[in-house]
Amino acid sequence: DADVTQTPRNRITKTGKRIMLECSQTKGHDRMYWYRQDPGLGLRLIYYSFDVKDINKGEISDGYSVSRQAQAKFSLSLESAIPNQTALYFCATSEGFGYTFGSGTRLTVV
């Protein structure tokens, strides 16, 4: 099993719908991150969490919210999806110097 698992792998949703992307990890890391990647660009940080009680906004948090349900689970929600949120979303964990990324969720908002 992957260390960082993202579900779903692919999702198509309609404008205005609420959608949740889920991330779970088996590495036992306290720190978790959500990134977004648009075509041809690097990853941009949406939210990050240093532990269950600590959640912080990243560079592009508008239109997104997160929930850290447990050390191992960090969910990203789009309350009312819009087409420019169509992107590839990555979850990551870290401890010390090591960062581990999930395989990504490809989200299309139509």
Place this chain on the structure above:
Amino acid sequence: DAKTTQPPSMDCAEGRAANLPCNHSTISGNEYVYWYRQIHSQGPQYIIHGLKNNETNEMASLIITEDRKSSTLILPHATLRDTAVYYCIVRVWVGNTGKLIFGQGTTLQVKP
């Protein structure tokens, strides 16, 4: 904003060394340089990181200039499987932990 500048693309012949440059002229003294790569649209894969000394592991070498304003990732014997987007990243500190700030990366094409 990204703290790194990389050429958008590079080619390398299979079996030769690939040298990928990166400028990070505004790096602070306690900020590490990381290199990740992304193959197709998979999750980024860790390659190497360093602070001021040169580093080597089984995948690559990292050469950091003395003033720390630039670095070079070296893949000693590039293979076709090394074709990917390579990201040079500065790890910035937030309180007592770090965040990876990605730039746009270099697309390395390894050719037969």
